Amino acid sequence: MELHDVWFVLIAVLWIGYFFLEGFDFGVGVLTKLLARNRPERRVLINTIGPVWDGNEVWLLTAGGATFAAFPEWYATLFSGFYLPLLVILVCLIVRGVAFEYRVKRSEENWQRNWETAIFWTSLIPAFLWGVAFANIARGVKINADLEYVGGVTDLFNPYALLGGLVTLSLFTFHGAVFTALKTVGDIRERARKLAGRVGLVTAALALLFLLWTQADHGDGKSLVALVVAVAALVAALAANQAGREGWSFALSGLTIVAAVAMLFLTLFPNVMPSTLDPGWSLTVTNASSSPYTLKIMTWLAAIATPVVVLYQGWTYWVFRKRIGTQHIAETVH
Template identity: 60%
Template sequence: MELTTVWFLAIAGLWIGYFVLEGFDFGVGILLRVLGRDEAERRAVITTIGPVWDGNEVWLIVAGGATFAAFPEWYATLFSGFYLPLFAILVTLILRGVALEYRGKRDDLLWRGRMDTLITIGSVVPAFLWGLTFANLVRGVPLDASHEYVGSLGDLLNPFALFGAVAFTAVFVTHGAIFLALRTTDDLRRRANRLATRAGLVAAILTVGFLAWAQDLRGDTGSIVLAGLAAGALGVGLVANKLAREGWAFMGTTVAVGLAVASLFTALFPAVMPSTLDPQSTLTTVEAASTPYTLKLMTFIAAIVLPLVILYQGWSYWVFRKRVTVEPVAVS
């Protein structure tokens, strides 16, 4: 297998890891005010992701760095064409991180309410814009013969991309609700479970519609099979959630997110950015790749570092695996 293909698969794997892990804490952030009826419950909701949210974002950093090193022309074209959405994602992720870190610095309900608002905004905006971005990657964007983006922001706001953005957000809300049901107790757990069932039905309809549309645009046998398996895994997860088997439910949504993202990358390959103007202008893995020496060096480094990162993150999830209870909180 050529190293360009290996690194395309590696980057796809990094994005799968990012969306699986960051997806549920996006969902938790979106649901912070929905399920957190008072300060004690909102604190419990945030505690479920407190030890892991920053580690989840490492996958985004590594995915971006790997894309820059392995496929510099893909990176350049992507950031020139998607500058505004990606900049908005970056800003809102920063605001979200600041809010999560500084929320508990003052015993003041007004202060914490403002931080909660930033957490919500910093969760829903990236979830929506990542869906918009990846839907446009699959659909294609206007590229000229030099692989330069020649469209406008309006070209990114097409019906398919907007539908994908809503579908991504709905799936993350469901993923987050099931995670909260898995990690909390008593009434908060029951409400998260019920909300996951309702949100999951909406997410299932949107996901099936989006994946079917994506396969119609650019699908092949492999991506169609993965998309079907993703829909099936989501259904299994929702059934398990209905039976209050949150562990199996979370596994179901995890597999569904992973397979759905894998189906999009499979539909995309060997292109990295299809052109809607001329098929000859489509940017492929071979055209976007770094030199063979760079790819070999990256492969050697990744073989050493990536397993260590996975082991550390797995250990952190194991340490903080216990359910979170709602404790009374005294604030001024």
């Protein structure tokens, strides 16, 4: 296997890790409006992801940086062609981080309510737009002979991409609801489990349609295996949730995300951005990659740094593993 193939796989792993981890905290952000009935309950939801949300975003930074270094042509075409939706995602992530930190800096009701609203919208919008972006990458976009995107913003919001956005939004919300049931106690835990069941059924219908569409247009034997794993994991996650096995349900909802994203990358390879104008103008792991020397240096750095990051983040989740409820929220902090 050539180094550019290795880095395609590594970048896929980084995006899978990002969607697995950021997926549930986007989902929890959406649930601050859908599940929480009052300010203490919203505080409980926020506290379940408070220690980990910023660490989850490290995977995004690493995926973006790795793409820039390993496949500069892919990075340039992607960020120029998808400039507006990616800018909206970036602004949302900035505002979201500020909202987490500033919400409790003042006690006024309007101040806290506005930041809570910001958390909801800056979780929902990226959850939708990431699906739109990756659906377009899998489907292909208008790339010319100079390897430049020549389409418009409206081209990105086609039916397939919009369906992809709905899939990621519903799947992340389901993932977040299961995580909430796993991390909380009392009434909010029971309501989270019931909501997960309802959202999961919608997710299953949307995901099945999207994955079958993807398989029909671009799939092969490997992507079919990933499709089967994704669907089976989602059904099993729903069954585990119904049985009150929150740990299994969370692991299986995560496996659904892993398999679904893996399927998109399997349908891509050896392309990284297919051209809908001419297959010969597609960006591939060969024509979009950096030099072999650059990839070699990157491989050594990744081999050293990645285990350290994974161990540290795993330790963080272990430290903050206990369940919480409204009884753990101080009366002065609402």
